[in-house]
Amino acid sequence: MLKVENLSKKFGIINAVDDISFEIEKGEIFSLVGESGCGKTTTGRLILRLLEPDCGRILFEGIDILKKSQSELKKMRKNFQIIFQDPYTSLNPRMRVGDIIEEPLKVFGIDAGAATLPHLLEMVGLPLNYVKRFPHELSGGERQRVGIARAIILNPKFLIADEVVSSLDVIIQAQILDVLKRIKSHLSLTILFIAHDLAVVGSLADRVAVMNHGKIVEIGNKDIIFSNPSHSYTKKLLCAVPIPDPIKSKFRK
Amino acid sequence: MLQIKNLRVEYESDNKIITAVDGINLTIEEKQIVGLVGGSGCGKSTVALSILNLIEKPGRIAGGQILWDGKDLLKMGSDEIRKVRGSQISMIFQDPFSSLNPVFTVGDQISETIRYHEGLGKRSALLRAQELLSDVMIDNPALRLKQYPHELSGGMLQRVMIAMAIACGPKLLIADEPTTSLDVTVQSEILQLMIDLKNNLGLGILFITHNLASVAEICDLVAVMKDGRIVEQSDVFKIFEKPASDYTKELLKAVPKLKC
Amino acid sequence: MVKNKLALFGCVVLLIMILSAVFAPILARYDPDDLVDDPLLAPSASHLFGTDELGRDMFSRAVFGARISLSIGVVAVVISLTIGILIGSVAGYFGGFVDSLIMRFVDAMLAFPTIFLILSIQAILNPNIYNVMIVIGATSWMGVSRLVRGEFLSIKQRSYIEAARSIGCSNSRIIFRHILPNAMAPVIVAATLGIAGAILTESALSFLGMGVQPPMSSWGNMLMDASAYMQDAWWIAVFPGLLIFISVLSIYFVGEGIREALNPKG
Numbered sequence: 214m215l216k217v218e219n220l221s222k223k224f225g226i227i228n229a230v231d232d233i234s235f236e237i238e239k240g241e242i243f244s245l246v247g248e249s250g251c252g253k254t255t256t257g258r259l260i261l262r263l264l265e266p267d268c269g270r271i272l273f274e275g276i277d278i279l280k281k282s283q284s285e286l287k288k289m290r291k292n293f294q295i296i297f298q299d300p301y302t303s304l305n306p307r308m309r310v311g312d313i314i315e316e317p318l319k320v321f322g323i324d325a326g327a328a329t330l331p332h333l334l335e336m337v338g339l340p341l342n343y344v345k346r347f348p349h350e351l352s353g354g355e356r357q358r359v360g361i362a363r364a365i366i367l368n369p370k371f372l373i374a375d376e377v378v379s380s381l382d383v384i385i386q387a388q389i390l391d392v393l394k395r396i397k398s399h400l401s402l403t404i405l406f407i408a409h410d411l412a413v414v415g416s417l418a419d420r421v422a423v424m425n426h427g428k429i430v431e432i433g434n435k436d437i438i439f440s441n442p443s444h445s446y447t448k449k450l451l452c453a454v455p456i457p458d459p460i461k462s463k464f465r466k
Numbered sequence: 467m468l469q470i471k472n473l474r475v476e477y478e479s480d481n482k483i484i485t486a487v488d489g490i491n492l493t494i495e496e497k498q499i500v501g502l503v504g505g506s507g508c509g510k511s512t513v514a515l516s517i518l519n520l521i522e523k524p525g526r527i528a529g530g531q532i533l534w535d536g537k538d539l540l541k542m543g544s545d546e547i548r549k550v551r552g553s554q555i556s557m558i559f560q561d562p563f564s565s566l567n568p569v570f571t572v573g574d575q576i577s578e579t580i581r582y583h584e585g586l587g588k589r590s591a592l593l594r595a596q597e598l599l600s601d602v603m604i605d606n607p608a609l610r611l612k613q614y615p616h617e618l619s620g621g622m623l624q625r626v627m628i629a630m631a632i633a634c635g636p637k638l639l640i641a642d643e644p645t646t647s648l649d650v651t652v653q654s655e656i657l658q659l660m661i662d663l664k665n666n667l668g669l670g671i672l673f674i675t676h677n678l679a680s681v682a683e684i685c686d687l688v689a690v691m692k693d694g695r696i697v698e699q700s701d702v703f704k705i706f707e708k709p710a711s712d713y714t715k716e717l718l719k720a721v722p723k724l725k726c
Numbered sequence: 727m728v729k730n731k732l733a734l735f736g737c738v739v740l741l742i743m744i745l746s747a748v749f750a751p752i753l754a755r756y757d758p759d760d761l762v763d764d765p766l767l768a769p770s771a772s773h774l775f776g777t778d779e780l781g782r783d784m785f786s787r788a789v790f791g792a793r794i795s796l797s798i799g800v801v802a803v804v805i806s807l808t809i810g811i812l813i814g815s816v817a818g819y820f821g822g823f824v825d826s827l828i829m830r831f832v833d834a835m836l837a838f839p840t841i842f843l844i845l846s847i848q849a850i851l852n853p854n855i856y857n858v859m860i861v862i863g864a865t866s867w868m869g870v871s872r873l874v875r876g877e878f879l880s881i882k883q884r885s886y887i888e889a890a891r892s893i894g895c896s897n898s899r900i901i902f903r904h905i906l907p908n909a910m911a912p913v914i915v916a917a918t919l920g921i922a923g924a925i926l927t928e929s930a931l932s933f934l935g936m937g938v939q940p941p942m943s944s945w946g947n948m949l950m951d952a953s954a955y956m957q958d959a960w961w962i963a964v965f966p967g968l969l970i971f972i973s974v975l976s977i978y979f980v981g982e983g984i985r986e987a988l989n990p991k992g
Contacts, residue, residue, distance in 0.1 A: 248649035249620075261892055290894040303885040307907040317893040353506075363893070382505040382676055387720035409650065412679070412722040439724065453654035455679035457721045459702045462683045464661045 220269035231427035244418035300356035311344035354385035477525035504691035556631035562623035573611030621652030733983020754786035805863025810870025818878025877909035
């Protein structure tokens with residue numbers, strides 16, 4: 214569904230994204246994983262053309278989206294959406310929840326019917342009366358649910374989840390991951406899941422690409438890579454992940 | 467060594483009184499790493515700030531005792547407690563970058579605390595600072611002394627914070643989410659550093675976090691907090707193998723496991 | 727919000743003034759332009775503020791003057807806000823070359839000594855209440871534009887703006903629906919203070935004869951010849967001056983109160 218070829222982006226002299234290529238199949242959860250500064254977030258922004266790449270191709274269902282003008286791009290935006298990391302700044306503090314979620318409909322001039330909003334709220338697990346509330350009245354996890362609802366209201370085919378659980382507590386994190394799994398199967402979505410937490414990636418993704426300093430160092434099926442990493446950086450990363458089992462702890466003598 | 471008895475902390479908000487910490491009991495011995503785990507808002511950071519009497523309005527300590535070698539820290543005057551802070555009990559925070567003053571070099575900031583507590587002159591304090599930087603395994607300590615905070619990475623800054631914290635040989639280190647904002651490889655190094663400090667310096671550590679996996683890696687005892695109360699407290703092996711409280715079970719279930 | 731007693735006091739005083747202005751015909755016992763009595767009479771039961779040098783009732787003049795001074799204050803600020811918000815949002819949103827160009831223009835405007843600019847303009851035109859409003863409004867928008875630009879520059883970076891772009895919002899939608907409502911807080915405070923400033927400027931202009939022309943009374947032009955009579959008829963200068971002073975002070979208190987009220991909400 215999505216094919217990225219030789220994508221690059223420089224910020225000044227730093228190669229944020231350095232000639233990367235990968236493919237995402239329809240219906241899979243593909244994860245871009247790496248530490249801060251590796252370029253995964255920038256890649257997400259490039260795919261949505263919130264940033265312009267220096268070179269490379271991005272093919273969405275065979276069409277090179279980099280060659281499209283802004284107005285043609287706008288029509289395509291219906292098909293790919295993004296959920297952001299920080300629930301505290303990704304929602305307009307002066308808009309009500311209901312308006313935030315429905316805004317994409319207004320931008321595209323679509324009338325989806327009165328049943329859409331309640332249905333969406335149910336899918337992401339928010340009570341109906343939240344429609345009139347403001348973001349500051351909601352918890353972090355609830356705000357993330359609003360962000361998810363906003364991203365799927367246009368029925369996109371492709372979703373980018375940019376570090377969506379990174380600032381959440383472990384229990385809320387698990388709930389949001391469940392919501393993601395639920396909407397994925399309901400709407401037959403393809404998801405690009407950007408994260409730095411390998412354990413989270415391990416519980417969700419089908420295929421994984423490990424990034425370091427703007428390059429993809431290893432890419433493939435998650436189970437294979439995690440059980441048998443071939444690149445030294447991947448090994449280093451996997452070794453560093455803390456294991457929630459004191460018996461297996463590597464620090465105790 | 468440190469005994470928290472029945473601590474209660476309240477704060478006022480919109481004419482209502484909210485109890486942030488509701489009667490908790492916790493003990494930390496020498497050479498022991500105690501983990502305080504819970505979701506955000508459960509009160510764990512409040513507990514940490516109470517130990518050194520750092521709670522500010524609209525919060526206030528409403529009851530309980532915090533005994534340090536027998537003396538109640540909550541009853542100490544401001545001069546007395548200032549002598550405890552940094553030299554007997556130290557604290558490090560989540561974001562090292564905002565805990566350091568951007569206009570002073572790293573060396574100056576570490577030596578400041580040494581000079582305050584131990585009265586050393588500038589030269590000797592700087593030398594001591596350099597020794598500390600190598601104790602915390604920073605590469606090239608002599609160079610780092612002259613650098614400014616913005617020139618160092620998050621992991622290095624956290625090491626600097628730890629160096630400042632152990633500068634005067636405290637017996638207890640309070641670490642409030644020290645690894646939460648760090649990359650996983652750096653996190654692993656800081657966790658290793660904390661265990662080394664415990665083993666080599668006999669340091670007691672109160673490790674506050676919401677990450678259960680790090681707790682499993684380095685803690686000896688674990689206390690689980692929810693809504694201001696400790697719902698379960700026991701040694702680390704028992705908590706993970708046979709959790710008694712429902713909340714602990716819920717937490718453990720939610721932790722994502724790396725399937726290897 | 728109500729905790730701020732000064733702001734409350736300011737609100738009450740302003741309310742009294744506004745109501746007096748609105749109900750001026752009822753409150754004033756005499757027609758403000760009529761010569762109703764002997765000139766230079768001291769304040770008494772029949773003439774609360776005394777009579778002026780021509781024999782007109784000061785109280786009636788003051789109350790009708792409130793209408794003029796207050797409405798000039800408000801309209802001038804509305805004009806300056808409109809210009810300031812438009813210019814500031816374009817500069818702040820688009821940044822880069824557009825921003826530099828606009829801000830250099832703003833700097834140039836700020837460099838002009840506005841009082842002289844106003845005086846020159848008024849010397850050319852025939853001063854009347856309408857062009858006073860326009861001239862004050864057209865020379866006091868620069869501060870607002872800077873404020874708005876600053877807010878836009880910082881809000882533009884926030885995640886929810888990126889989110890709006892990602893769902894395909896057009897630039898104008900982002901500016902008006904997303905950024906502007908969040909940028910209004912300091913602008914509202916500046917607007918209240920702007921009203922005070924406009925009242926003072928109008929008073930100065932009218933005092934110099936370049937503002938509201940007699941026989942229409944504004945607090946400023948009531949002061950025009952008042953200095954000559956300070957020794958014998960202090961009420962001619964004191965009352966208008968006091969009214970200007972109290973109204974400006976009350977506006978400041980209210981402005982501070984609004985600033986505090988808008989702050990903790992973040």
